[in-house]
Amino acid sequence: MQETMDAPKLRRELSIWEAIGISLALMAPSMAANINPQGPATLVGRAVPLTFIMATVGVLLIAYTFVRLTQRFNHSGSVYGFVGATLNPRVGILAGWALTGTYVFYGVVTAMAFGRFASAFLNSLGIWKSPPDSAAYILGLIGLVAVWALAMSPARNGTRLLLIIEAATVALILLVTLIVLFKLANGTAPNGLKIDTSVFSLPHGIDTSTLFLGVVFGFLSFAGFEAAATLGEEAKNPRRDIPKAILGVAIFGGIYFTIVTAVEVMGFGTSNEGIKNFIASGSLLGDLGSLYVASWVGQLITAGAMISAFACALACTVGASRLMYAFGRDGLSVKGIEQVHAQRGTPTNATTAVVVGMAVLTIGAWQILKWDSLTTFLQAGTIGTLILLVVYLLATIGAIKLLFFSGQKTVAGREIIIPVLGLLVLAYTLFRNVYPFQTGTAVWGPGLAIAWLVIGIVWILARSSAATQAGEALLKSEGLAESIDA
Numbered sequence: 001m002q003e004t005m006d007a008p009k010l011r012r013e014l015s016i017w018e019a020i021g022i023s024l025a026l027m028a029p030s031m032a033a034n035i036n037p038q039g040p041a042t043l044v045g046r047a048v049p050l051t052f053i054m055a056t057v058g059v060l061l062i063a064y065t066f067v068r069l070t071q072r073f074n075h076s077g078s079v080y081g082f083v084g085a086t087l088n089p090r091v092g093i094l095a096g097w098a099l100t101g102t103y104v105f106y107g108v109v110t111a112m113a114f115g116r117f118a119s120a121f122l123n124s125l126g127i128w129k130s131p132p133d134s135a136a137y138i139l140g141l142i143g144l145v146a147v148w149a150l151a152m153s154p155a156r157n158g159t160r161l162l163l164i165i166e167a168a169t170v171a172l173i174l175l176v177t178l179i180v181l182f183k184l185a186n187g188t189a190p191n192g193l194k195i196d197t198s199v200f201s202l203p204h205g206i207d208t209s210t211l212f213l214g215v216v217f218g219f220l221s222f223a224g225f226e227a228a229a230t231l232g233e234e235a236k237n238p239r240r241d242i243p244k245a246i247l248g249v250a251i252f253g254g255i256y257f258t259i260v261t262a263v264e265v266m267g268f269g270t271s272n273e274g275i276k277n278f279i280a281s282g283s284l285l286g287d288l289g290s291l292y293v294a295s296w297v298g299q300l301i302t303a304g305a306m307i308s309a310f311a312c313a314l315a316c317t318v319g320a321s322r323l324m325y326a327f328g329r330d331g332l333s334v335k336g337i338e339q340v341h342a343q344r345g346t347p348t349n350a351t352t353a354v355v356v357g358m359a360v361l362t363i364g365a366w367q368i369l370k371w372d373s374l375t376t377f378l379q380a381g382t383i384g385t386l387i388l389l390v391v392y393l394l395a396t397i398g399a400i401k402l403l404f405f406s407g408q409k410t411v412a413g414r415e416i417i418i419p420v421l422g423l424l425v426l427a428y429t430l431f432r433n434v435y436p437f438q439t440g441t442a443v444w445g446p447g448l449a450i451a452w453l454v455i456g457i458v459w460i461l462a463r464s465s466a467a468t469q470a471g472e473a474l475l476k477s478e479g480l481a482e483s484i485d486a
Contacts, residue, residue: 016241019228023249026224026315030169030308031113033260034283036221040214041279045203046270049262051211055218056254059225061422062392063250065399066226067243079395080326086398090460090467095394096323097456098387103320105384107358110313112377115140117306120282124299136373137366141359143310148355151317152348165311169304176289177260180267183292190291199265212432220385221257225249227319317354324350382445386433387452393426
């Protein structure tokens with residue numbers, strides 16, 4: 001159902017810096033650098049930076065898609081609008097459903113990260129000595145309550161806070177990275193460690209195929225760089241600022257993650273013992289800060305990572321709630337989900353539904369599956385990333401169709417190589433992480449990712465009439481149909 005003329009709507013009040021803020025906060029480089037590199041280390045050993053270089057290439061290819069699409073469209077549903085307009089409204093609904101799932105599962109990821117870092121921080125201060133693993137769940141759920149309260153406030157307040165928090169923690173991490181690099185270079189590093197360029201080569205016995213298993217953790221670290229696209233209806237100049245925000249954050253992420261992960265691995269050492277300590281670390285840069293500078297620096301970095309995780313959870317909530325709002329506005333979701341608060345200008349019901357969903361999944365992993373907090377972090381991250389790769393795949397196909405096969409000549413034909421290469425990277429990464437199918441606890445990653453997509457397909461087919469109406473509303477919303485025909 002369309003909004004009436006006098007119903008509250010999202011407000012156009014955000015600048016490019018606030019668009020950058022939500023993408024940067026959802027990508028959460030501070031949190032990601034402290035925990036995500038441990039995933040690929042279990043697969044490729046010292047070559048962690050190599051997985052991030054591969055992920056950077058893939059992300060920049062994907063960024064082309066989002067830059068081109070956001071130059072044409074501005075829609076709060078992000079890929080829901082983009083894919084719906086370029087491919088098919090029902091496929092757009094599936095893409096929007098998938099991206100909502102990514103943000104919700106990433107909400108669980110960041111709640112667990114917040115809980116784990118908060119637990120470690122309180123322990124280091126002596127406030128809560130040797131807390132049990134359940135402390136991470138308790139603190140994570142408390143964090144979600146705080147996220148809900150802040151997400152209900154005007155978007156301007158939330159996005160500015162995200163940018164300030166992330167900028168401060170990233171600056172601290174870069175400072176420690178420079179100190180570690182300096183000590184490695186001048187021979188004053190602990191245990192006689194030095195700069196070791198072997199971090200950019202695969203260890204003996206590790207093939208390129210295995211490298212792509214590690215690349216998924218690189219995509220996990222970049223995930224959210226495109227989140228500014230959900231602010232298309234709230235940015236003052238969306239067709240200029242949103243593309244710049246998306247590309248800028250992607251480029252920054254590539255440089256940042258490559259340098260930081262290389263220094264992290266070298267800081268722990270590239271030997272088997274060094275990689276073992278790397279994987280076992282509770283806070284990679286926190287431990288390096290304590291080892292190379294001072295214990296208080298490690299504590300400060302752990303606190304920064306905790307705040308970064310909170311900011312990321314807030315960004316996930318903002319992104320998912322805008323998608324839910326778009327569904328409700330177009331008559332596809334339950335009645336009332338599209339409601340926007342008259343004074344705050346935020347989709348309050350959608351925000352509440354998203355946070356409740358995150359909390360239910362978190363409690364289910366804790367109380368039903370009996371997972372420890374790290375397992376919940378890793379599995380939710382895998383689920384969200386695999387779903388996100390499908391979203392990127394659909395958006396890229398849509399961009400190819402619009403830019404090169406719609407009869408419009410808005411870009412040079414030779415540029416088609418960029419999204420085609422992006423498709424190849426996405427397809428192979430998905431294939432390598434799904435086949436052969438995992439066993440044991442690892443089955444939950446691809447298993448729930450597939451289940452989420454199947455639920456979306458069934459939902460669309462079961463509500464065929466509503467999906468058709470939503471598609472018509474989608475193409476009229478923000479002039480999407482007119483943009484394609486122009």
